[in-house]
Amino acid sequence: MSTTSFPALPLVGGFLTxxxxxxxxxxxxxxxxxxxxxxxxxxxxTHDDKHTEIIDTAKYRYSFMHNLCLEMLQLGFHMAFRELFxxxxxxxxxxxxxxxxxxxxxxxxxxxxxxxxxxxEMLISAEISKRQGRSESVYNSQLSLAQFFTExxxxxxxxxxxxxxxxxxxxxxGDGRRKEAEANCYLGNSAERRKDFASARxxxxxxxxxxxxKTWKIDNGTLLHKHACDCLQRVYIQxxxxxxxxxxxxxxxxxxxxxxxxxxxxxxxxxxKVGYLIGTKYDFYGKQKEAVEYHTEYLxxxxxxxxxxxxxxxxxxxxxxxxxxxxxxxxxxxxKKFLQMSERSGDNDSRRAACSDLGWLYKSMGKYEQxxxxxxxxxxxxxxxxxxxxINASSCEYAIALAHGLLTGEVEAITRNSKxxxxxxxxxxxxxxxxxSGDQRTYSMFQTEQLQEDKEDIFEESNDVETCSDNEAxxxxxxNDISVSDNLExxxxxxx
Numbered sequence: 147m148s149t150t151s152f153p154a155l156p157l158v159g160g161f162l163t164x165x166x167x168x169x170x171x172x173x174x175x176x177x178x179x180x181x182x183x184x185x186x187x188x189x190x191x192t193h194d195d196k197h198t199e200i201i202d203t204a205k206y207r208y209s210f211m212h213n214l215c216l217e218m219l220q221l222g223f224h225m226a227f228r229e230l231f232x233x234x235x236x237x238x239x240x241x242x243x244x245x246x247x248x249x250x251x252x253x254x255x256x257x258x259x260x261x262x263x264x265x266x267e268m269l270i271s272a273e274i275s276k277r278q279g280r281s282e283s284v285y286n287s288q289l290s291l292a293q294f295f296t297e298x299x300x301x302x303x304x305x306x307x308x309x310x311x312x313x314x315x316x317x318x319x320g321d322g323r324r325k326e327a328e329a330n331c332y333l334g335n336s337a338e339r340r341k342d343f344a345s346a347r348x349x350x351x352x353x354x355x356x357x358x359x360k361t362w363k364i365d366n367g368t369l370l371h372k373h374a375c376d377c378l379q380r381v382y383i384q385x386x387x388x389x390x391x392x393x394x395x396x397x398x399x400x401x402x403x404x405x406x407x408x409x410x411x412x413x414x415x416x417x418x419k420v421g422y423l424i425g426t427k428y429d430f431y432g433k434q435k436e437a438v439e440y441h442t443e444y445l446x447x448x449x450x451x452x453x454x455x456x457x458x459x460x461x462x463x464x465x466x467x468x469x470x471x472x473x474x475x476x477x478x479x480x481x482k483k484f485l486q487m488s489e490r491s492g493d494n495d496s497r498r499a500a501c502s503d504l505g506w507l508y509k510s511m512g513k514y515e516q517x518x519x520x521x522x523x524x525x526x527x528x529x530x531x532x533x534x535x536x537i538n539a540s541s542c543e544y545a546i547a548l549a550h551g552l553l554t555g556e557v558e559a560i561t562r563n564s565k566x567x568x569x570x571x572x573x574x575x576x577x578x579x580x581x582x583s584g585d586q587r588t589y590s591m592f593q594t595e596q597l598q599e600d601k602e603d604i605f606e607e608s609n610d611v612e613t614c615s616d617n618e619a620x621x622x623x624x625x626n627d628i629s630v631s632d633n634l635e636x637x638x639x640x641x642x
Contacts, residue, residue: 211256214266225276226269233265233303240302255303264294281317285325288314292332301339308332327356327370334377343384350378354407375411379404379420386427394431401427418447418456422463429467437467458487458496465503474511481507498527502540505547514551515588521547551588 211234218227234256241254255261268287275283292307312329334349357371364370382404386397401424408416425440441463448456465480481504488496505521508514521544528540560571 209256210259211262214262218266218270221270223270223273226266226273229269230262230265233306237302255300261295261298261300265291268294281314281319282321282325285311285314285318285329289332301336305336308336322360323356324360324362324370327353327360327362327374330356331374331377334381338377338381338384343381343388346381347378347385350374350381354378372411372413375407375413376416379407379411379416382407383420383423386423391430398424398427398431414447415451415453418444421447422459425463425467429463429470432470434467434471438464438471441467454487454491455493455496458484458491458493458500461487462500462503465507469507474507477507478504494527494530498524498531498536498540501527502543505543509547509550514547514554518544518547518551518588548588 215227215231218224218230237255255265268291272284272287275281275287288307288310292304292311295301295304295307308329312326312333315323315325315329318325330349330353334346334353337343337346337349354371354374354377357369357374360371362370364373382400386400386404389397389400391397401420405417405420405424408420421440422444425437425444428434428440429437441460445457445460445464448454448460461480461484465477465484468474468477468480481500485497485500485504488500501520501524505517505519505524508517508520521540525537525540525544528537531537556571556574558567560567
C-alpha cells in the first residue's frame, strides 16, 4: 500500500501529530468562499484505489466534527485545529454550568455543520494571515467569526472572538489605532448586553479616548467619535439609574458626566435630554432651583427645534418644580402650556396627564370647580383608551373633586345653624337637591333648589293652563248640546 503524501508545508505539530497524520484517512473539503485558503482545501492527495475506498468509507463512519478536525490536521493547520477543539471543550463545560450564554440555538457546536464549516474556514484564514505577519487580516477573520455568532445568538463564542479581536487589534500598525478603538466598542456592547455596566464604561471610555479628534466614520457616515459619545453617555445614565437613590452625589456625578459627553458629541437634542434627566433628579432631591435651570434649558432647546413633545415635557417638569417651590400660579401657567402642546401634537395620553395635573393643582388651591372641570376632561380622554385601570383612576379623581366642591358648601351650611341652612341640608339628604353651589355646569348631576322651584312653577302653570282649557272645552260641549236639542225640537214642530 502506498503512503499518503501531504502538502509541502513547514513542520506541523510534534512527533505524535506526524504519526497520526500518516495513519488517519483523508477527507476532502472544497471551498470557494475564501480565495486565500482555497488552494489548501482544493489540492488533491495522491493515493491508490484501495486507499480511496477506505477514505470514502471513513467519511460515513465518523462524525462531521471528526472528519473536519482530521482535514485540518492533514492540511497542516494545527493552530486552527487546537482552537476549534478548545472551543468545543469549553462549550461542553459551559453547558454543564447554569451560566450559559446560548439563548435560542440549543444545538451543540460539534453537531452544527454550518458553524463548524465557517469556524474551520475562518480559523484557517486567520492562521495563514498570522504566519504571513498580516495582523489586520487576522483581525478581520476574528471579527467575521464574532459577528457570525452574534447573528446566531451564540454569545459565548461571539464574546470569545470579540476578545480575540481586541488582543489582535493592538498588533495592527498603520491605522492610527482605529481597529483597537472598534474592538473596545465591540467589547463594550457585549458587556452592556450582559448588563455589566461597570466593564462597559471602561471599554467605552477607552473607545472615546481613542476616537477623540479623529475623523473616522462608520458606514452610515456618522463620526466614530460621535458614536463613542452616544455609547458612553448611555452607560453613564444606566449607572446612575442602578445606584441607590440615597447616593445623591454619585447619581448626580454620573448624570453630569453624561451631560459633558453629550456636549462633546455636539448633538443639541441629546444635550437637552440629559439636561432634562438632571433637572428631574434635582427636583427629586428637593433642589428646585437647579431643577428649574436645567428644565428651562431643555425647554429652550426644544423651542429652537420646534419639538412640541419635548416642550410639553419641559413645561410639565417646570410645573412640578414650581409647585414644590410654592409658585402655584407659575405652575398653572406651565401646565396650561403643556396642555396646549399636547393638543397640538394630538397625544391623548399627554392631554389626559395635563388635565389631571391641572385638576390636582386647582384642588390643592381650593378651586374645586376648576378642578372638577379639568378632571372631567381627563376622565373623558381616559375613556378613549382600553386601559381599565386608567379609566377607574380618572373617574375616582373626578368624583373626589366634585365631592370636595359640594363639601365646602355643606360644611358652611352646618356651621351657620339657621333655618335656611337646615332646609338646604334636608333637601340634600332627602332629594339630593343642593344649594351649596350655583355652578350648574360643573354640578349638572345635582339640581339646585332654585332650579327645582322653577321647574315646579313651570309645572303648576302648565297644570293651570290645562285646567282652563278643559273648562273651556266642557262649556263648548254644553253649548253644542243645547243647540243640537233646540234644532231637534224645531224640526219636530215643523213636522207635526
